[in-house]
Amino acid sequence: MNEAVVQVRGLRTQFGSHVVHDGLDLDLNRGEILGVVGGSGTGKSVLLRAIVGLDAVRAGTIDVLGNRIGTLSGPDRRALEQRWGVMFQDGALFSSLTVRENVEVPLRAVPGLTNAQCRGLAELKIGMAGLPWKANDDMPADLSGGMRKRAGLARALALDPEILFLDEPTAGLDPIGASAFDRLIVTLRNALNLSVFLVTHDLDTLHACCDRVAVLAERRVLTTGTMAQMLDVDDPWVHEYFHGPRARAVTGKD
Numbered sequence: 526m527n528e529a530v531v532q533v534r535g536l537r538t539q540f541g542s543h544v545v546h547d548g549l550d551l552d553l554n555r556g557e558i559l560g561v562v563g564g565s566g567t568g569k570s571v572l573l574r575a576i577v578g579l580d581a582v583r584a585g586t587i588d589v590l591g592n593r594i595g596t597l598s599g600p601d602r603r604a605l606e607q608r609w610g611v612m613f614q615d616g617a618l619f620s621s622l623t624v625r626e627n628v629e630v631p632l633r634a635v636p637g638l639t640n641a642q643c644r645g646l647a648e649l650k651i652g653m654a655g656l657p658w659k660a661n662d663d664m665p666a667d668l669s670g671g672m673r674k675r676a677g678l679a680r681a682l683a684l685d686p687e688i689l690f691l692d693e694p695t696a697g698l699d700p701i702g703a704s705a706f707d708r709l710i711v712t713l714r715n716a717l718n719l720s721v722f723l724v725t726h727d728l729d730t731l732h733a734c735c736d737r738v739a740v741l742a743e744r745r746v747l748t749t750g751t752m753a754q755m756l757d758v759d760d761p762w763v764h765e766y767f768h769g770p771r772a773r774a775v776t777g778k779d
């Protein structure tokens with residue numbers, strides 16, 4: 526029996542008169558890597574931001590690890606935030622802090638951790654994200670795009686989260702860097718028993734990482750299933766996406 530660590534029901538989000546989601550339902554099950562795909566502007570990032578409480582919800586409910594988003598007291602909300610990590614598309618690092626200091630930011634909010642413990646834990650997470658120790662003292666501006674993403678991942682892992690939210694983790698990476706990042710996501714999921722909500726356009730990432738895919742279209746989740754199941758979905762966008770030339774290049778099938 527699947528345990529949903531994220532459960533979205535009847536979600537409606539909108540900015541002014543622009544409705545992004547309407548009646549959207551989605552589950553992220555414990556231990557799975559769920560790929561969230563959809564055309565540009567279908568609301569993948571807004572969905573991620575709504576789940577972690579950064580974008581307002583007009584209707585519907587979002588439960589994360591049994592807690593209803595939008596109803597929690599300050600301390601409960603902060604306690605819940607410590608159980609997830611978010612890696613935004615550009616890494617969202619503080620430009621005036623070193624990589625280690627960036628990763629220390631969430632650790633500093635934990636009562637009882639000494640400076641030395643924060644430092645040690647930050648260095649551990651930076652190593653887990655696949656960065657060399659030399660990167661600890663680098664400023665974000667000194668890093669390549671791929672290294673910045675790994676630094677953002679290290680920060681997302683800082684508090685030993687149960688859920689990892691990744692917004693287009695391989696966007697802008699060269700194919701070798703992207704496939705290394707894909708492998709890292711799977712390795713970390715397996716080692717840390719993470720549940721992963723992964724927004725992506727990258728078909729290679731879907732194939733390499735994802736147990737299930739959710740397709741966003743028409744303001745809701747149009748379909749969910751395995752990559753194999755996506756091949757049989759009778760919808761023009763889904764068909765083009767999973768059977769188009771780029772999909773054939775990934776699978777090697779005509």
Ligand SMILES: Nc1ncnc2c1ncn2[C@@H]1O[C@H](COP(=O)(O)OP(=O)(O)OP(=O)(O)O)[C@@H](O)[C@H]1O
Nearest residue numbers: 540543545563564565566567568569570571572726
């Ligand atoms: N803060 C905001 N204010 C107004 N409109 C917004 C805001 N954030 C997002 N939107 C709009 O919501 C829609 C969905 O945006 P979102 O970034 O979630 O799309 P996406 O599916 O992630 O797109 P892409 O694949 O291009 O990154 C877009 O039309 C966008 O312009």
